[in-house]
Amino acid sequence: MAPRPRRALHGVARCPHGGPDHAELAALGHRPGDVLDFSVNSNPLGCHPAVRQAAAAAAVERYADSAATVLARALAEAHGCRPEQVLVTAGSLEALRLAAQAYLEPGEVGVVAEPTFGEYALAIQLAGGLVERLWLGAGGAAAGHADSGSPEGATPPLAGFGVSPKKEMGSGQQASGATADNAGALTDEVAALARERGAKLLYLCQPNNPTGTYLPQATVARLLDALPDTLVVLDEAYVAFVADAWPSEALLGRSNLLVVRSLTKDHALAGLRIGYALGAPDVLAPLRLAQPAWSVGAPAQAAALAALDHPEHVAAGRALALAERSFLQRELRALGFTVWPSAAHFFLVDVGDAGTLRAALLRRGVQVRDCTSFGLPALVRIAPRTRPENERLLAALRDVLASGDHRHVRGSGTSPCGTSAGDAKGSLEGASSPLATLFGAGWGNGDSHSQRRCVIG
Numbered sequence: 001m002a003p004r005p006r007r008a009l010h011g012v013a014r015c016p017h018g019g020p021d022h023a024e025l026a027a028l029g030h031r032p033g034d035v036l037d038f039s040v041n042s043n044p045l046g047c048h049p050a051v052r053q054a055a056a057a058a059a060v061e062r063y064a065d066s067a068a069t070v071l072a073r074a075l076a077e078a079h080g081c082r083p084e085q086v087l088v089t090a091g092s093l094e095a096l097r098l099a100a101q102a103y104l105e106p107g108e109v110g111v112v113a114e115p116t117f118g119e120y121a122l123a124i125q126l127a128g129g130l131v132e133r134l135w136l137g138a139g140g141a142a143a144g145h146a147d148s149g150s151p152e153g154a155t156p157p158l159a160g161f162g163v164s165p166k167k168e169m170g171s172g173q174q175a176s177g178a179t180a181d182n183a184g185a186l187t188d189e190v191a192a193l194a195r196e197r198g199a200k201l202l203y204l205c206q207p208n209n210p211t212g213t214y215l216p217q218a219t220v221a222r223l224l225d226a227l228p229d230t231l232v233v234l235d236e237a238y239v240a241f242v243a244d245a246w247p248s249e250a251l252l253g254r255s256n257l258l259v260v261r262s263l264t265k266d267h268a269l270a271g272l273r274i275g276y277a278l279g280a281p282d283v284l285a286p287l288r289l290a291q292p293a294w295s296v297g298a299p300a301q302a303a304a305l306a307a308l309d310h311p312e313h314v315a316a317g318r319a320l321a322l323a324e325r326s327f328l329q330r331e332l333r334a335l336g337f338t339v340w341p342s343a344a345h346f347f348l349v350d351v352g353d354a355g356t357l358r359a360a361l362l363r364r365g366v367q368v369r370d371c372t373s374f375g376l377p378a379l380v381r382i383a384p385r386t387r388p389e390n391e392r393l394l395a396a397l398r399d400v401l402a403s404g405d406h407r408h409v410r411g412s413g414t415s416p417c418g419t420s421a422g423d424a425k426g427s428l429e430g431a432s433s434p435l436a437t438l439f440g441a442g443w444g445n446g447d448s449h450s451q452r453r454c455v456i457g
């Protein structure tokens, strides 16, 4: 009889992502470098030349320092912590996987707050754990906000993690995160679920991919207080793109916190695979044990060291991305699309049928993230690029609309609830839980062990 893989892997699907699908692009006659990619949320300025040079000059003929000692020291200095509180990883994804591998016994529960990055659930499943999904949204509170009316009229019924659509100013200002009120509700709901299910792990994406919601420090601190037996993995892969982010270093002494960071996004180093985790030495110790030797190669370590010398590159990328976010949102609204507020640079747009629009744009050499795999088939996620590139996106979009490749009529695009965008206010007022329709049957890849819907006020 042939060897059989672990039972925990049966029925588990790989996680869909943005970025180039090389086979798909080849079939369309595109080379990856020819496609303008708005589906990956990286620094729009690309990689700093000094970082590229450092990677190219790295010694590849011998093994790199497995402990990445020099880089860990530099990262510790950058974060004002000790080197023992840093674990350098092959992209932040390795840290996310190691957390599940190190902290979950088979059959134990990991909690995921949806809609969010699909790799959290996969990490839990690969470790043999059970995924408990908690749906976060605005529900009745959103109806209240819709009452007051956003400047754009229709208020999207999904406001993941309780972010208030009312905060959408329409003049370049953005929602900066969840409100104090709903932060309390969030803490209580998540903590109650995690406690009830004896969760060993909780993944929180901060700011959240794809909604762009950013939780206040008090909410995260309160969660940590409420869940002393749960490892809270705070994924800050995109935090560099949040204006006025609070310093998670302040919480690093906690015995149940793992902060995960990426250099992929801030420094546009997706091809190199470099990230890291921050935490108390005892929290990190089992991850160190589980990490394969030489996981992070010499070019990646050298590039990261060089990148740390250029914090101004990240600041400039953030400033550009946030300014261009406002530009794109304004233009998209003018085209009749409903646009979601975001504390990050990327944001969601209601296009009615994300799969069709993505395909139509890709034929024109432009890529956006179809959010169907997040359970949001009406939405695409867009990360701003430079102004000329953003103009090309808008031109491609206008061409798609004019050609009839994608039907979108102002005010009648379907919302994630399946209601018309123009109807959003009415439908919210009447609905006991918009999320009941938002996350109806067929959500995701059907691999979850358990789901709970939670409407945060």
Ligand SMILES: Cc1ncc(COP(=O)(O)O)c(C=O)c1O
Pocket: 090, 091, 092, 093, 094, 117, 205, 209, 235, 237, 238, 261, 262, 263, 264, 265, 270, 273, 274, 275
């Ligand atoms: C929220 C989030 N965390 C982590 C990652 C992994 O990034 P990397 O492994 O390149 O650091 C991604 C990638 O898309 C992401 O969206």
